[in-house]
Amino acid sequence: MEHILVVPTTKFQAIGYFQGFTQDTEKYRTGLLRLENVSFLPRDKVEHDPSFKQLIPYMIFCYTDPAGKTSVFRYVRGKGQGEARLHSKASVGVGGHISSADRAESGETHDLYREGMRRELEEEVVLESEFTERCVGLINDDLTEVGKVHLGVVHRFDLKEPKLRSNEPDLIECGFVPVEELLKDLSAFESWSAICLKALFQ
Secondary structure: OOEEEEEEHHHHHHHHOOOEEEOOHHHHHHHHOOHHHOEEEEHHHHOOOOOEEEEEEEEEEEEEOOOOOEEEEEEEEOOOOOOHHHOOOEEOOEEOOOEOOOOOOOOOHHHHHHHHHHHHHHHHEEEOOOEEEEEEEEEEOOOOOOHHHEEEEEEEEEEOOOOEEEOOOOEEEEEEEEHHHHOOOHHHEOHHHHHHHHHHHO
16 A cells, blocks of 8 residues: 655644645745654545645646747646546646655655655656756645645746657647647646646746
């Protein structure tokens, strides 16, 4: 049984509750990733338990062409994807749970988180471009059943070239799409993607 990284919802609320998106990354990442605040619990025990927030790295891939036009990697979740509640939804975020198997040599929670993010990246996509990466925000969406039990940590990857493809058969209809096209119909997206697109690009 998979054990995944969680933080008590009360700890998250104590740092500062928000609904939607926040750019105050340092306050939350520093507080949430303290050893005394996190634990690994069986995934099936916490998938429907809002007293815990599952920490999810959520990676967004951007390419800006020489003319300054930005496009974002978009895909649709196939029915083989792990979270059944998101099937057939469009997304701009790649990521997943941090597992107890993502052991970091240093033993530090932050390093374990980074190792889990690296694993998720390699499992889901093939990235063949140079890039820069930075943490740009966090997502909390208590208005959906999925959101009540997850907390997203948003990482923006800016690619030198638009060389990214799916490494997962259930990531379908993949490709870079201009931001202005994505913003035309946010209803097609899972809630986290809609929140990110509005916060980062609108």
